[in-house]
Amino acid sequence: MERGHLPIMPQEIIEYLSVSSPELVVDGTAGGGGHTSLLSEALPGSQIMAFERDPSATEQLSLKFTGTNVSVFNSSYTEIPSVIAKKGYQQASAALFDLGLSSIQLDSPERGFSHRTTGPLDMRFDRSQGRPASEVLRMMTEKQIADMIYRYGEEGRSRVIARAIKQKGQLNTTDDLADVVRSVVKGNPVKPLARVFQALRIFVNDELDHLEKLLSEMHMWTVSGCRIAILTFHSLEDRMIKLHFRDSEYFQQFDPPWQLPSQTEKKENPRSRSSRLRLGVRL
Ligand SMILES: C[S@@+](CC[C@H](N)C(=O)[O-])C[C@H]1O[C@@H](n2cnc3c(N)ncnc32)[C@H](O)[C@@H]1O
Secondary structure (H helix, E strand, O other), X not given: OOOOOOOOOHHHHHHHHOOOOOOEEEEOOOOOOHHHHHXXXXXXXXXXXXXXXXXXXXXXXXXXXXXXXXXXXOOOHHHHHHHHHHOOOOOEEEEXXXXXXOHHHHOXXXXXXXXXXXXXXXXXXXXXXXXXXXXXXXXXXXXXXXXHHHHHHOOOOHHHHHHHHHHHOOOOEHHHHHHHHHHHOOOXXXXXXXXXXXXXXXXXXXXXXXXXXXXXXXXXXXXXEEEEEEEEOOHHHHHHHHHHHHHOOOEEEEEEEEEOOOHHHHHHOHHHHHOEEEEEEEO
């Protein structure tokens, strides 16, 4: 089974972020370290600070980048301002955020992120914090589950699915949840499955709250002219970023404001298909 993660739109991102010789570059979602490595190689004179919320991913990243210009922090990107201040920096000159989860996490059955593999229904980026998805579902009402699936998964059959989840009772594994979705969805269940799993993952990890906090504080730790690249994977987060770069008094959209992966990349790396690279600049 594939346990690696291919960085998405690597050339486009490196080209965008390495126009000057930035003193400090932030990779807010280091994951498997693919983009971090490319940044480290392209900008040998810069300090790269890599943030990662998942402790097991952070452990691997620390090993990978020992003795390089990359320092690794097991923190959410919401902690960037305090972490960079502690390290004696005030502002960054370039920043990258590759949102969502990595293929390494998706392909690890024990993490419970995928409807394609059997594992505990967990889905937490950091298993030492918060509640696993199985417990979250147990504690929510049918209406709360339906709202969550509709809002974070943009799945129209949210009410029917939520009713079936509550009727089934305790769901412990990814298969338990996948079976419930399959039992009520007519036709090909792949899209509804992906949407339900996405919704639950976003909810369990409070992803949009983290993103909201990041966007509302980003002007405090970015220098004027700082280029920001954000890879998004669904319309909710993409819209939040688009509106922020368009309407914030501190940022403007780059021209062009976004890019899509090439046909070749989509073919070689199917995970890139739903991605969009949003580009912004600090005024
Ligand atoms: C799409 S992957 C990044 C892949 C990476 N760019 C690479 O090339 O390997 C997203 C990563 O962000 C992490 N993550 C999600 N939310 C985060 C947050 N709020 N702060 C820091 N890391 C986060 C996930 O744990 C995951 O490892």
